[in-house]
Amino acid sequence: MNSQIFPEDIRVEFPRSLREDNPIGTRFKADLKVSQKSNKSNGFPIGPPYLVVDVKTIKIVEDFVPEIRLKAVRLKTASYRVYMYVKDNTLESPILAASRIWHKNMRKLE
Numbered sequence: 001m002n003s004q005i006f007p008e009d010i011r012v013e014f015p016r017s018l019r020e021d022n023p024i025g026t027r028f029k030a031d032l033k034v035s036q037k038s039n040k041s042n043g044f045p046i047g048p049p050y051l052v053v054d055v056k057t058i059k060i061v062e063d064f065v066p067e068i069r070l071k072a073v074r075l076k077t078a079s080y081r082v083y084m085y086v087k088d089n090t091l092e093s094p095i096l097a098a099s100r101i102w103h104k105n106m107r108k109l110e
Helices: 016-021 094-109
Strands: 032-038 045-053 070-074 083-087
Antiparallel strands (some): 070 083
């Protein structure tokens, strides 16, 4: 997201399955809308505005390679929503990934 438009700490409603199934640092492109909860009886806003992703428009940005490769490991807590973040050495290195992307794009040009 462009931090000039939205504050860096704005909450984003995004599918949990995509967050859990992809390594941290994966970039997605999607349409968003600004939402805010409101009191049903008087219509006054409750809490700060937040962003909601249109699930039908989500696409993974294929040509991005994160500098630091982390993965989230779910901890066994009551809610199962607590994670520990660890380096993921199973992902390909940024140099190999960049090379793979370059070769993929070159094949498209042929």
